[in-house]
Amino acid sequence: MMAARFLRRTLPVLRQARSYAEAASGSSQMSFTFASPTQVFFKEASVKQVDVPTLTGVFGILPAHVPTLQVLRPGVVTVFNDDGSSAKYFVSSGSVTVNADSSVQLLAEEAVPLDQLDISAAKANLERAQASLVSTSDEAARAEVLINIEANEAIVKALE
Secondary structure (H helix, E strand, O other), X not given: OHHHHHHHHHHHXXXXXXXXXXXXXXXXXXXXXXXXXXXXXXXXXXXXXXXXXXXXXXXXXOOOOOXXXXXXXXXXXXXXXXXXXXXXXXXXXXXXXXXXXXXXXXXXXXXXXXXXXXXXXXXXHHHHXXXXXXXXXXXXXXXXXXXXXXXHHHHHHHHO
């Protein structure tokens, strides 16, 4: 009884709280910051779009995107600049935050420009990791090997 009364009072408020993003007001740009512990790739740069790999799938971020916080998975981040060019980076993990003011912060555990990766090295690392998986019995070591496999599979997929 008490729960039903609570829901009747709060339901109209809940319906009003969630909505689609408003149309971009005047600006078709967003402020983008992208960094790892060792390097800053973009600092409050004006960009048109950012595509990010998250645990729920790859999605594109445009100006006036609905605010969100997502966890990154190994994959390619693509940044579309104002001049129409794009830059691609491989990230191992991290987080991305989209704010209501069209600012975006992407913090990666590890990040490297895609053109600096070597597909043959990634394939060799993947084979070594897969071979070591069968002989690993310790649960913590097994988890590390599985992370290694996931990251190298993502690198190979990104470079093929």
